[in-house]
Amino acid sequence: MRDTEPVQIHTPEGTIGQMPVTGAAPISVLSGAKIGLLDNRKPNAHIVLGHIADRLTARTGAKVVRRDHKNAAIPCEDQVLEGIAKEVEIVLTGTAD
Numbered sequence: 001m002r003d004t005e006p007v008q009i010h011t012p013e014g015t016i017g018q019m020p021v022t023g024a025a026p027i028s029v030l031s032g033a034k035i036g037l038l039d040n041r042k043p044n045a046h047i048v049l050g051h052i053a054d055r056l057t058a059r060t061g062a063k064v065v066r067r068d069h070k071n072a073a074i075p076c077e078d079q080v081l082e083g084i085a086k087e088v089e090i091v092l093t094g095t096a097d
Contacts, residue, residue, distance in 0.1 A: 030060035036088035044096040
């Protein structure tokens with residue numbers, strides 16, 4: 001007969017934490033708003049963001065004033081984020097394949 005160690009059972013249950021950051025307040029009027037696009041360089045991301053921006057600007061009179069790119073695998077550079085925050089009121093970002 002072999003000596004066996006006791007079996008340990010781990011439960012996946014845990015506590016649910018609160019999100020530490022809240023989103024920005026919604027903009028009530030988009031007319032004349034300055035939009036920035038942040039493309040993550042995945043295939044077709046620039047196409048998807050471009051179509052969304054075109055429709056949004058046509059419907060609201062908002063204007064795309066900045067287009068930036070980032071690597072999908074790493075966070076956006078602080079310098080780029082600071083520039084976006086200073087120049088635009090809305091940022092469209094997303095992914096595509």
